[in-house]
Amino acid sequence: MAAALMGVCAASARPAGAQAVRLGVVMDLPRQMLEKLWTDDEHQTERAYCVTDWSYGVYHVSRTKPVQDDTVFRVFEIREAETDAATPISAEFQCPEGMPELHVHTPTTCMGEDVNTCVAGGLNAFSCQPSRGDLEKIVQRHDEFAVIQCDKRAFRFYYPSDYGPAPPDYASSKSDNRRDAGNLTPAMKADEQLGPPPTDPGSGSRVKP
Numbered sequence: 617m618a619a620a621l622m623g624v625c626a627a628s629a630r631p632a633g634a635q636a637v638r639l640g641v642v643m644d645l646p647r648q649m650l651e652k653l654w655t656d657d658e659h660q661t662e663r664a665y666c667v668t669d670w671s672y673g674v675y676h677v678s679r680t681k682p683v684q685d686d687t688v689f690r691v692f693e694i695r696e697a698e699t700d701a702a703t704p705i706s707a708e709f710q711c712p713e714g715m716p717e718l719h720v721h722t723p724t725t726c727m728g729e730d731v732n733t734c735v736a737g738g739l740n741a742f743s744c745q746p747s748r749g750d751l752e753k754i755v756q757r758h759d760e761f762a763v764i765q766c767d768k769r770a771f772r773f774y775y776p777s778d779y780g781p782a783p784p785d786y787a788s789s790k791s792d793n794r795r796d797a798g799n800l801t802p803a804m805k806a807d808e809q810l811g812p813p814p815t816d817p818g819s820g821s822r823v824k825p
């Protein structure tokens with residue numbers, strides 16, 4: 617679907633198979649554009665863009681079997697999306713089918729949607745995770761990826777697989793009591809001793825739904 621519209625994809629096949637690691641890169645031109653527009657103004661509203669030119673490449677770099685498809689997505693060009701009712705914490709927008717979406721998480725914290733209550737920084741500033749709404753939207757749209765800009769030069773790609781039931785390999789490693797120390801904040805203690813790291817290099821990048 618994307619390949620037909622974009623004309624730039626490396627191949628017409630979709631990234632598929634034993635998917636392991638997905639990486640995303642915002643290339644020079646869109647990155648410079650987004651860097652310039654980044655502001656610490658506490659009264660800004662969310663901005664949104666449609667990705668009009670992107671590609672992906674599939675690589676086989678895992679050293680353990682089975683061979684898995686690692687995918688690198690590259691964003692070459694974006695355009696501003698028509699936004700309805702943008703607030704400091706949300707933006708209603710819809711890119712045409714086949715154009716992945718990029719939106720900005722502003723560096724401010726607000727009380728609800730009133731822009732006048734926003735302050736620079738604060739508890740929720742620089743949040744680089746997709747919200748529940750962001751994840752529900754990407755699943756509904758069937759996009760391969762979407763992007764959040766959460767700091768001047770920081771971009772977080774997210775994928776439909778970030779939402780939904782845990783993949784079977786994650787579930788089985790959990791029942792083996794192999795806890796991933798990366799999921800624990802300093803305030804949390806693993807109730808069992810940490811086991812060896814998972815042998816699947818792809819599982820470390822998966823996020824609990």
Ligand SMILES: [Zn+2]
Pocket residue numbers: 719721746747750764
């Ligand atoms: Zn968001």
